[in-house]
Amino acid sequence: MKILVGYKRVVDYNVRIQVKPDGSGVVTDGVKLSANPFDDIALEEALRLREKGVAEEVIVVGIGPANLTAHLRNGLAMGANRAIHVTTEDAVQPLTAARVFLKLIEKEQPGLVILGKQAIDDDANQTGQMLAALWDRPQATFAGKVEIADGKATVTREVDAGLEVIEADLPAVITTDLRLNEPRFIKLPDIMKAKSKPIDVIEFGSLGVEAHDHLKTTHYAAPAKRSKGVMVKDAAELVAALKQKGLL
Amino acid sequence: MSKILVIAEHLGGKLNSSTARAVSAAAAIKGDAIDVLVLSDAPDAIAAEAAKIEGVSRVLTVAKPENAHPLAAVLAPQIAKAADGYSHVFAPSTTFGKDIAPRVAALLGVAQVSDVMSVEAAHTFNRPIYAGNAIITVEADANHTVVATIRTASWSAAASGANTAPVEALTIDVPLPTHTRFVELNQGSSDRPDLQSAAKVVSGGRGVGSKENFDIIYKFADKIGAAVGASRAAVDAGYCPNEMQVGQTGKIIAPELYMAIGISGAIQHLTGIKDAGTIVAINKDGEAPIFEVADFGLVGDLFKIIPELEAALG
Ligand SMILES: Cc1cc2nc3c(=O)[nH]c(=O)nc-3n(C[C@H](O)[C@H](O)[C@H](O)COP(=O)(O)OP(=O)(O)OC[C@H]3O[C@@H](n4cnc5c(N)ncnc54)[C@H](O)[C@@H]3O)c2cc1C
Ligand SMILES: Cc1cc2nc3c(=O)[nH]c(=O)nc-3n(C[C@H](O)[C@H](O)[C@H](O)COP(=O)(O)OP(=O)(O)OC[C@H]3O[C@@H](n4cnc5c(N)ncnc54)[C@H](O)[C@@H]3O)c2cc1C
Numbered sequence: 001m002k003i004l005v006g007y008k009r010v011v012d013y014n015v016r017i018q019v020k021p022d023g024s025g026v027v028t029d030g031v032k033l034s035a036n037p038f039d040d041i042a043l044e045e046a047l048r049l050r051e052k053g054v055a056e057e058v059i060v061v062g063i064g065p066a067n068l069t070a071h072l073r074n075g076l077a078m079g080a081n082r083a084i085h086v087t088t089e090d091a092v093q094p095l096t097a098a099r100v101f102l103k104l105i106e107k108e109q110p111g112l113v114i115l116g117k118q119a120i121d122d123d124a125n126q127t128g129q130m131l132a133a134l135w136d137r138p139q140a141t142f143a144g145k146v147e148i149a150d151g152k153a154t155v156t157r158e159v160d161a162g163l164e165v166i167e168a169d170l171p172a173v174i175t176t177d178l179r180l181n182e183p184r185f186i187k188l189p190d191i192m193k194a195k196s197k198p199i200d201v202i203e204f205g206s207l208g209v210e211a212h213d214h215l216k217t218t219h220y221a222a223p224a225k226r227s228k229g230v231m232v233k234d235a236a237e238l239v240a241a242l243k244q245k246g247l248l
Numbered sequence: 249m250s251k252i253l254v255i256a257e258h259l260g261g262k263l264n265s266s267t268a269r270a271v272s273a274a275a276a277i278k279g280d281a282i283d284v285l286v287l288s289d290a291p292d293a294i295a296a297e298a299a300k301i302e303g304v305s306r307v308l309t310v311a312k313p314e315n316a317h318p319l320a321a322v323l324a325p326q327i328a329k330a331a332d333g334y335s336h337v338f339a340p341s342t343t344f345g346k347d348i349a350p351r352v353a354a355l356l357g358v359a360q361v362s363d364v365m366s367v368e369a370a371h372t373f374n375r376p377i378y379a380g381n382a383i384i385t386v387e388a389d390a391n392h393t394v395v396a397t398i399r400t401a402s403w404s405a406a407a408s409g410a411n412t413a414p415v416e417a418l419t420i421d422v423p424l425p426t427h428t429r430f431v432e433l434n435q436g437s438s439d440r441p442d443l444q445s446a447a448k449v450v451s452g453g454r455g456v457g458s459k460e461n462f463d464i465i466y467k468f469a470d471k472i473g474a475a476v477g478a479s480r481a482a483v484d485a486g487y488c489p490n491e492m493q494v495g496q497t498g499k500i501i502a503p504e505l506y507m508a509i510g511i512s513g514a515i516q517h518l519t520g521i522k523d524a525g526t527i528v529a530i531n532k533d534g535e536a537p538i539f540e541v542a543d544f545g546l547v548g549d550l551f552k553i554i555p556e557l558e559a560a561l562g
Contacts, residue, residue, distance in 0.1 A: 011378070013379075013516070016381065016515065017378040017381040017382055018381075019381075019382045026377075026378065026381075026382050093359055094350070094359070094360070095353070095354060095357075095358070095359050095360075098354060117497075118497070120378070120379065120496070121377065121378060122377050123362065123363070123376065123377055123378070123379065123496070124360070124362050125346050125350070125362055126350035126353070126360050126362060127350075128350075129320060129346075129347065129348075129349075129350035129351045129354070130350045130351065130353065130354035130360075131354075132320075132321065132351060133324060133350070133351040133352075133354035133355050134354050136425070137427065138321055138425075138427045138428040139320055139321060139347070139351065139428070140428075141320070141343075141346070141347050142343060142346075142347070144490065154431070157343075158343070158490045158491075159343040159344070159347075159433075159491075160342050160343045160344070160444065160491060160499065161259055161433060161435050161491065162433060162434050162435040162436050162489065162490075162491050163433070163434045163489075163490065163491075164430075164432070164433045164434075165430075165431040165432045165433075165434075166319065166428060166429060166430055166431055167428070167429045167431055168427065168428050168429075169427040169428075172427075172428075177490075177497070178480065178484075178497055179483070179484065179490060213359065214358055214359035214388055214389040214392055215359045215361065215386050215387070215388055215389075216386065216387045217384045217385065217386050217387075218372075218385045218386070218387055219384065219385040220382050220383070220384050220385075221374075221382070221383045221384075221385070222381075222382065222383070223376070223380055223381065223382070223383050223522065224522075226522065226527070226541045228539070228540055228541070228542075229527075229542055229543035229544055229545065230543070230544060230545070231539070231544075231545045231546070231547070232544055232545070232546050233546075234546070234548075234556070235546070235553050235556030235557045235559070235560050236556070236560045238528065238544055238546050238557065238560075239557060239560040239561055240560075241544055242505070242526070242528070242544070245526060247448070247504060247505045247525075247526055248472060248505075248561065
């Protein structure tokens with residue numbers, strides 16, 4: 001079985017994003033970029049399934065500009081067998097990303113597609129669900145535990161009410177939550193080895209995907225700031241202050 | 249003009265308050281009609297609750313044994329069919345809505361607006377990106393159905409009681425897949441208030457130190473009638489279950505009082521509490537970033553301070 005993994009590059013989670021004063025966007029020049037943390041978890045899960053003998057091949061997929069190559073090499077260094085780079089200089093909205101993944105699925109026929117539950121830049125939390133709909137296959141979102149056996153996935157999902165277990169026939173789409181696993185670190189020799197692993201480059205335009213974006217972002221604003229309050233000296237003062245506000 | 253379909257969230261035969269919050273967002277569009285759609289194996293009691301929500305025009309029910317559990321693959325084709333004739337489809341931005349709405353959007357061939365914080369106009373919305381570090385204004389194409397999830401912490405629940413909206417049963421004939429099956433739901437049983445709608449929340453972080461120590465948080469929360477939350481670090485360390493996580497990748501909440509105890513205040517955590525009324529921080533490190541956003545800060549050891557708080561409460 002092949003596993004296709006979404007491997008998106010995003011602004012590193014430690015970066016404090018600043019909105020440009022003119023509201024035209026956020027400052028991304030020179031900021032550190034990293035793999036979406038949920039995608040590192042997706043890749044780790046795929047690698048573990050390969051190590052268990054459940055899968056033979058793990059393919060990382062990136063949709064983005066020409067300079068995405070170094071990022072995809074990290075995915076290869078972590079252990080993916082090969083990468084597919086769909087090149088586009090334009091921002092890709094989730095529905096378009098899902099349509100691209102569907103094209104790749106038609107070609108690669110994977111048994112499993114693992115994506116992050118959300119990318120931490122746009123926080124859309126959509127691509128996996130959209131892909132599953134277009135593909136007409138099961139979705140198991142917010143996965144905290146995955147077991148594959150007998151042509152089906154048993155997935156424990158982190159939902160608001162607790163932990164939900166569902167069963168999905170393969171092929172299926174899984175999206176990862178943070179507690180699914182702890183991704184391995186990339187070792188130096190693996191970076192060398194990754195250099196010889198193949199990256200398929202596919203021009204976005206050649207896929208015949210309609211990139212009609214229904215959503216236009218017209219303005220960016222900084223969030224309303226909370227102002228720093230007061231420090232109280234002890235428990236009694238805190239209780240008095242909260243009582244005065246009618247909170248206790 | 250706008251006609252809005254709101255997808256009801258429910259569990260165990262009870263309507264979730266996230267539904268009334270989504271109705272508030274729908275009301276902000278000032279359209280012609282707000283209909284609530286209840287998909288269930290036994291929708292009647294849930295529909296009766298939804299019919300009381302202020303602003304609701306009609307409640308539509310789809311009763312099928314397959315709808316006993318909220319499986320996106322099963323519900324989405326029914327919602328997509330029911331959406332015919334509506335300008336907007338809204339779902340709460342809870343794990344229920346986040347799972348289902350994008351699947352509906354893709355079936356309709358439209359984009360989705362995630363986490364609507366405020367409505368500027370029928371097709372113009374504000375939503376957070378980058379863990380809430382930027383708020384964008386998005387314009388959806390007016391020629392297509394708008395599918396959106398509603399950030400529940402940004403909207404108060406529409407009032408309930410006075411309304412008596414009519415309830416109508418819908419017959420929806422679409423093939424339903426059997427490739428996805430519900431197995432079980434393991435719910436943390438608790439008599440405490442629900443984290444997402446509680447007026448007061450007490451959260452513990454890594455500073456609490458262990459699962460056993462977390463009892464001090466539960467005890468204090470019970471004393472003041474609060475729900476209990478946690479940081480990701482506390483959940484990852486196994487101090488408490490996942491459904492208690494507050495933050496970018498956990499629950500986004502807006503209680504009147506939020507008390508962060510032994511939590512440093514990482515940006516991903518703060519995203520979850522930005523809309524809280526009053527934030528209290530208790531931390532032994534006076535430099536902890538949580539104090540930057542706290543209305544009241546108290547530096548000290550939580551194991552000493554919590555008993556003192558309890559004593560001061562009497
Ligand atoms: C230079 C630049 C400019 C941008 N400008 C805008 C803008 O003006 N307006 C706007 O709305 N957005 C903009 N974006 C963001 C981009 O459009 C978002 O990536 C897109 O909306 C998808 O949202 P998401 O990644 O949050 O989706 P989610 O649904 O949160 O993603 C979930 C998962 O899907 C997979 N996935 C999604 N996209 C990719 C991808 N490209 N490659 C590989 N896997 C993927 C990953 O596994 C990911 O974890 C910009 C991005 C860049 C880099
Ligand atoms: C993609 C991504 C998503 C994330 N999503 C979330 C999320 O949704 N929610 C979330 O919370 N985090 C999230 N995080 C993690 C976040 O970055 C922090 O690691 C986490 O919030 C830290 O939790 P903490 O404050 O409990 O622990 P720490 O940062 O370790 O802080 C513990 C605090 O306890 C204090 N302390 C210790 N002992 C005592 C004592 N005896 N008395 C008083 N104070 C004491 C310390 O001074 C310290 O400030 C996410 C991270 C990533 C990368």
